[in-house]
Amino acid sequence: MKQIxxxxxxxxxxxxxxxxxxFDSYSHNESxxxxxxxxxxxxxxxxxxxxxxxxxxxxxxVTNAIIHGYKNTYGVIQLCATIKENTITIIIKDxxxxxxxxxxxxxxxxxxxxxxxRCGMGFAFMEAFMDEIEVISKVNEGTTIIMKKTIxxxxx
Amino acid sequence: MDYSKVxxxxxxxxxxxxxxxxxxxxxxxxxxxASEHIIKEKKIKEVVFDCSNTVFMDSSGxxxxxxxxxxxxxxxxxxxxxGESGRIKKIFKMSGxxxxxxxx
Numbered sequence: 001m002k003q004i005x006x007x008x009x010x011x012x013x014x015x016x017x018x019x020x021x022x023f024d025s026y027s028h029n030e031s032x033x034x035x036x037x038x039x040x041x042x043x044x045x046x047x048x049x050x051x052x053x054x055x056x057x058x059x060x061x062v063t064n065a066i067i068h069g070y071k072n073t074y075g076v077i078q079l080c081a082t083i084k085e086n087t088i089t090i091i092i093k094d095x096x097x098x099x100x101x102x103x104x105x106x107x108x109x110x111x112x113x114x115x116x117x118r119c120g121m122g123f124a125f126m127e128a129f130m131d132e133i134e135v136i137s138k139v140n141e142g143t144t145i146i147m148k149k150t151i152x153x154x155x156x
Numbered sequence: 157m158d159y160s161k162v163x164x165x166x167x168x169x170x171x172x173x174x175x176x177x178x179x180x181x182x183x184x185x186x187x188x189x190a191s192e193h194i195i196k197e198k199k200i201k202e203v204v205f206d207c208s209n210t211v212f213m214d215s216s217g218x219x220x221x222x223x224x225x226x227x228x229x230x231x232x233x234x235x236x237x238x239g240e241s242g243r244i245k246k247i248f249k250m251s252g253x254x255x256x257x258x259x260x
Contacts, residue, residue: 027180027181027182027185028182030180030181030182031178031180031182034212049243052212052243055212056212056214056247059180059181059212059214060214060215063180063181063214063215063216066181067181117184117188117219117220117222117223118215118216118219119215119218119219119222119251120215121215121218121251122214122215124215125214125215125250128250
């Protein structure tokens with residue numbers, strides 16, 4: 001896909017690059033998803049810090065899909081990523097149980113799995129490490145997490 | 157190299173858990189089961205999480221640390237962390253781990 005932006009008679013082409021991957025909700029695929037995303041975003045020449053931030057956010061989102069979305073069952077997780085200019089958008093989608101109350105689920109320390117050892121920091125980590133996060137969920141249909149990060153925002 | 161290899165070392169009543177290179181939900185499941193077993197069998201009083209090989213950790217790792225902290229508190233013992241790198245330090249700071257677990 002190509003998008004043409006006209007700036008005072010000069011046309012600058014900004015390419016949008018996409019990738020799409022589907023994998024089973026096995027926990028060993030958490031590291032697989034991290035590796036795929038880090039390889040895909042390598043072309044943006046991120047710092048190690050930026051790379052680790054995105055990897056952590058992906059890990060949290062995929063873990064959520066496995067632990068909460070599919071609980072004791074197995075299903076498919078879809079991972080899509082788009083690079084436009086220097087922004088990466090990552091979409092992680094499951095077709096699991098969904099979240100009844102997204103706002104509550106996103107509160108720090110809230111956990112849907114009280115008996116297991118979850119610290120309830122998943123969404124807090126995603127919010128902290130990415131620039132933008134959006135959660136769309138419908139009970140019994142699944143959850144989609146959309147996260148964005150601009151690489152090269154070096155201003156401190 | 158095995159990214160998920162965990163080493164358990166018992167020295168008197170102290171258990172040292174050498175965490176793997178990457179700590180995520182996948183390898184936390186094993187750490188939880190194995191450490192619980194050793195704590196019970198060897199009457200462990202202190203647990204040390206050695207993070208010197210660890211370069212990646214997500215919130216599942218924090219869950220394991222806090223889980224052991226609660227367990228050791230019940231048993232009147234203690235939990236420590238050791239050897240964490242910059243990235244792991246950041247994760248610990250963000251999640252408030254240092255407020256309850258001491259780094260040695």
